[in-house]
Amino acid sequence: MHEGFSPAPDLNNIYRTTDKRNIQGRKRCGELLGRSVAFLAAALVVVLTVSIIYFIGSKGLAIFTVHGVRFTEFLFSTHWWPDRPLEEGGPAVGSLTFILGSLLVSLLAVAVSAPLSVIVAVFMVEIAPVWGQRVLQPAIEILAGIPSVVYGYVGLSLLVPFIRNYLGGEGFSVLAGFIVLSIMILPTIISVSTDSLRALPPQWKEAALALGSTRWQTIRLVLVPAARSGLITAVVLGLARAFGEALAVQMVIGNTRTIPHSLLDPTITLTSAITMDMGYTIMGSLWNSALWSMGLILLLMSFLFIMVIRVVVRGGMVR
Amino acid sequence: MLGNRAKWMLVLAAVLVLVVALAGCGGQEQKQGGEQPSGGQAEIAGNLTAVGSTAMQPLVEQAATQFMAKNPKAQIVVQGGGSGTGLTQVASGAADIGNSDIFAEEKSGIDASQLVDHKVCVVGMATVVNPGVTVDNLTKQQLVDIFTGKITNWKEVGGPDQKIVVIHRPKGSGTRATFKKFALGGVEDSAPGMEQDSSGTVRKMVAETPGAISYLALSYIDNSVKALKLDGVEPTVQNIANGKYPVWAYQHMYTKGEPTGLKKAFLDYMLSEEVQGQLVEKMGYIPITKMQVERDAQGNITKK
Numbered sequence: 343m344h345e346g347f348s349p350a351p352d353l354n355n356i357y358r359t360t361d362k363r364n365i366q367g368r369k370r371c372g373e374l375l376g377r378s379v380a381f382l383a384a385a386l387v388v389v390l391t392v393s394i395i396y397f398i399g400s401k402g403l404a405i406f407t408v409h410g411v412r413f414t415e416f417l418f419s420t421h422w423w424p425d426r427p428l429e430e431g432g433p434a435v436g437s438l439t440f441i442l443g444s445l446l447v448s449l450l451a452v453a454v455s456a457p458l459s460v461i462v463a464v465f466m467v468e469i470a471p472v473w474g475q476r477v478l479q480p481a482i483e484i485l486a487g488i489p490s491v492v493y494g495y496v497g498l499s500l501l502v503p504f505i506r507n508y509l510g511g512e513g514f515s516v517l518a519g520f521i522v523l524s525i526m527i528l529p530t531i532i533s534v535s536t537d538s539l540r541a542l543p544p545q546w547k548e549a550a551l552a553l554g555s556t557r558w559q560t561i562r563l564v565l566v567p568a569a570r571s572g573l574i575t576a577v578v579l580g581l582a583r584a585f586g587e588a589l590a591v592q593m594v595i596g597n598t599r600t601i602p603h604s605l606l607d608p609t610i611t612l613t614s615a616i617t618m619d620m621g622y623t624i625m626g627s628l629w630n631s632a633l634w635s636m637g638l639i640l641l642l643m644s645f646l647f648i649m650v651i652r653v654v655v656r657g658g659m660v661r
Numbered sequence: 662m663l664g665n666r667a668k669w670m671l672v673l674a675a676v677l678v679l680v681v682a683l684a685g686c687g688g689q690e691q692k693q694g695g696e697q698p699s700g701g702q703a704e705i706a707g708n709l710t711a712v713g714s715t716a717m718q719p720l721v722e723q724a725a726t727q728f729m730a731k732n733p734k735a736q737i738v739v740q741g742g743g744s745g746t747g748l749t750q751v752a753s754g755a756a757d758i759g760n761s762d763i764f765a766e767e768k769s770g771i772d773a774s775q776l777v778d779h780k781v782c783v784v785g786m787a788t789v790v791n792p793g794v795t796v797d798n799l800t801k802q803q804l805v806d807i808f809t810g811k812i813t814n815w816k817e818v819g820g821p822d823q824k825i826v827v828i829h830r831p832k833g834s835g836t837r838a839t840f841k842k843f844a845l846g847g848v849e850d851s852a853p854g855m856e857q858d859s860s861g862t863v864r865k866m867v868a869e870t871p872g873a874i875s876y877l878a879l880s881y882i883d884n885s886v887k888a889l890k891l892d893g894v895e896p897t898v899q900n901i902a903n904g905k906y907p908v909w910a911y912q913h914m915y916t917k918g919e920p921t922g923l924k925k926a927f928l929d930y931m932l933s934e935e936v937q938g939q940l941v942e943k944m945g946y947i948p949i950t951k952m953q954v955e956r957d958a959q960g961n962i963t964k965k
Contacts, residue, residue, distance in 0.1 A: 425832055498862075503869060512826055512870055514855055597856035608855050618858045621715075621743030622833030624770040625753075629833070 395641070402638025405631040411435055416635060422599050424619075424629035435632040439599055441639065443609040446602070447516060447591060448584035451523035456577045459528055460566070463535035468547075468561055486529035494593035497522040502594055511606030514596030519611075522590050527580040534579055538572020539565060574654045582647040586640060588613035612636050706734035707923045713740075713747015713760030714835055716784060716860070716878050717912045720944050721760060724936050728927055735923055744768075744835040751915050752776060757924055759915040762835030764958035776915045781931045783947040785879040785909040786840055787888040787896035789867050794874075796820040798890040805845050807874060810852035815872060827854030828866050828875035836860070839910040840876045842960060844891060876908075880945030898947050904954035904962060911956070912946065 405411045419436025426433050462482075466474030497518055506513030542565060550560040566573070588611075596608025597618065616633050623630040711721055718741045725737040742750075744761040748771050751759025762784070765773035788799060796818055799807070806812040807825055816822045829850065830837040841850050857863045860881045867873045868885035879896060882888050888896055891906065900906035920928055930936060937948040956962050 498865070506870070512855070514866075514870075592858070593862065598853060599856070600853055610856070618831040618856060619833060621741075621858075622745040622831065622835075624745055624749050624768065627770045 398634065398638050398641050401631065401634035402641075403635070404626075405435065405628065405635045409628045409631055411628075411632075416632070417441070420601060424632055433628050435628065437612070437615075437632070437636055437639075439601055440610055440612045440615045440636060442601060443516075443595075444585055444611040444613070446609070447519045447523060447595065447611055448581055450516070450520035451527060451584045452577060452581045454520065455524040455527050455531055455580060458524075459531035459576070459580070460535055460573055462528075462532050463539055464561055464566065466532075466536050467539040468557070468565065482529045482532050485525070486533070490526065490587060490590040491593075493522055493526055494590035497590065497594040505606070509606060511604075512596065512608065514594060514608045515606045516595065516602050516609055517605040519591045519595035519609075522594055523584045523587060526587060526590060527583050530583050531576045531580040534576035535569070535573050538569045538576065541572070542568055571654045575651045578647050578651050578654070582644055585643055585647075586613065588617050592617060612640055704734065705732040705923055705926045708736045708738070709758065709923050709927060710738045710740065710756045711758040711760055711914065712742055712750045712756040713758075714744045714762050714912065715741040716762050716835060716880070717760045717781075717914075719880075720782070720912070720941065720946055721914075721931075723940055723944065724931055725927070727935070727940070728930050732926075735927075737927060743833075745833060748776075748915065751917055754917060757916065758928075761913045761915060762910045763838055764911075764913065765915060766958040767838070775917055777917075777919055779914045779916065779920075779928050779931070780911045780949050781914050782912050782937070782941045782949050783901065783909050783952055784912055784945075785896050785898070785901045785906065785947065786836055786844070786876050787879060787882060787908065788844065788891065789864075789875055789877050789882060789886040789888050791867055791869075791871055791873045792885070792887050793871055794820055794823070794887065796889065797887065798893055800892050801844070801846065804891070805848050808845055808850040808852050809848060823872040826870050826873045827852045828863055828870075828873055829854050829856045830860075830863065830876075831856055831858055834858075835910065836876065836878055840908060843908045844876070878945075882945075898942075898951075901947055902951045902953055904964070909947070911949075 405416065406413055416435055416437060418438055419434065420438045421434040421436040422439065423434045462478065466478050501518050501521060502513035504513075505511065505515060505518055509517070546564055546568060547560055550564040551557075555563070591611055592614035595611065595614065597610045597614055598608045599610055599615075600607075602609040616636055619629070620633055623633060711725070718739060722739045725739050729735055729737055740756075744763055745768060747756070747759035747761045748765055748768050749759075750756035752765075752771055752775060759776070761768075765771050765776050765778065788804065790796065794815055796815060799818060803812065803818050807818070808827060810827075812818060813825055814822065815825055830840075837850075841847065855866070857866060860877055863875050864877060864881055864883070864886055867875050867877075877886070879888075879898075890896070891908065894900055894906045896906050896908070901909045914928060914931065916924055916928070932949070937950050941948045953965050954962050955965055
């Protein structure tokens with residue numbers, strides 16, 4: 343019996359080894375392919391980013407190198423008259439009004455949206471997880487999916503007349519701009535905050551409760567401070583989104599090239615100044631270059647925001 | 662394993678097909694968009710792009726649709742982007758036709774000598790105010806004072822005691838340039854005021870904001886806003902055609918060099934009775950054939 347069966351394991355062995363070799367060969371080939379595809383995709387992203395930065399950088403710096411505008415004048419002057427004839431003093435391209443408008447509107451939007459979002463995130467994760475998952479999550483996803491032109495149009499049709507009739511002014515105002523923006527950036531801040539709260543180790547909460555903390559104390563003294571870097575990331579991402587938004591703000595902010603003195607005054611942002619003028623300017627002209635430089639400012643601001651996030655995250659999620 | 666591989670192959674195949682298709686499209690465009698035999702009876706076929714003025718866009722789009730229905734082998738793409746874009750795109754050869762509300766000579770940075778002007782029609786522009794404003798005539802001087810910020814209340818020009826809210830188009834807009842040149846006599850319209858990019862939004866703002874004043878192309882004016890007389894002259898087709906009402910602009914279609922083939926066929930169509938007689942008037946523009954006065958790039962007006 344033993345002798346009769348002896349060849350069988352041998353055969354099995356042979357099959358197994360060939361099969362293994364075959365699989366290994368395939369695996370190696372597949373791995374190589376996968377690796378190269380992944381590498382190419384990653385390289386493409388890097389190349390794209392670098393070339394976009396180079397493009398915007400070279401276009402945006404042309405105003406200083408080619409047209410000889412002074413750096414300080416561009417950044418710190420409020421005098422914007424890019425088509426002023428030479429006999430009246432030549433073109434002026436001070437963009438301080440736009441920069442201030444952008445900063446003001448997006449900071450106000452974040453000031454409204456950030457506390458609200460963090461509270462919603464805490465509610466979703468800690469206070470009513472089931473309800474949060476079933477009702478709040480889809481609601482926020484829908485909010486994120488509404489196109490910005492729709493936000494702008496709703497703002498133009500409802501918010502602007504409301505402000506004009508009940509608060510005064512012309513309706514087109516900083517107030518309308520930052521309210522629309524603060525609603526638009528809610529989903530961004532909420533979803534990043536929820537993720538960072540969910541990522542906390544459950545033991546911390548358990549330990550806090552075991553020590554006799556109430557739920558409020560646990561949330562306020564343990565969970566929110568522990569998730570701090572995640573929450574800051576969320577707020578900075580919201581700020582970046584608000585800073586870059588063009589269309590919705592442009593529709594409700596009124597676009598006056600003056601610095602506002604109250605929340606009910608209209609003003610203008612970098613993005614709306616770019617979108618309004620770009621269709622009319624000629625490539626390479628001073629005016630066109632000024633718009634590119636404003637684009638460069640937007641790019642540099644987003645660099646700054648990303649750096650803030652990097653620094654904060656390195657500061658440590660888990661300490 | 663095999664399933665995965667099959668999936669990968671599918672994805673790769675799809676990408677390949679896409680690439681080939683895109684390359685094919687590009688090739689075709691280059692081949693067909695290039696030179697067409699300019700002989701009289703040659704079949705009208707090929708691709709053509711017309712880019713520029715948003716004021717002209719609805720008209721050119723409509724005409725292109727009719728033209729393509731007649732000539733199924735011709736493909737005409739109409740895009741907006743503004744007069745400046747139209748002029749630059751045609752000057753650099755990126756578009757076949759550049760639509761513009763202003764003369765190429767008026768736009769600095771454009772080599773106008775390369776471009777051939779085809780005036781298709783005329784569009785008038787009128788001062789519009791919120792329907793709540795009781796004023797219905799302004800003199801040129803009053804208009805200048807309002808748009809330079811000297812007059813800030815409607816009661817100074819015989820209206821209600823109400824703040825004037827000035828709404829501008831962006832600097833560089835063809836409508837703004839025309840309005841400044843012919844309604845304000847070239848005075849810089851520097852009154853502090855809001856700015857809106859599109860004519861549609863300007864109309865909505867004027868209609869809803871008490872005390873608002875702005876300017877619109879006649880093709881955009883409807884019952885929601887009130888068009889004002891200028892120096893007692895009403896902005897009508899008749900008054901523009903006979904030269905009484907001064908605020909109007911030609912709608913130009915520029916080509917680089919003399920047009921041939923499809924370009925010529927389409928431009929001829931724009932000037933044909935079918936477009937001039939029906940479409941142009943239906944859409945709120947004034948046919949070039951009706952104009953009794955002519956204007957050159959410097960703004961000098963001559964009787965035809």
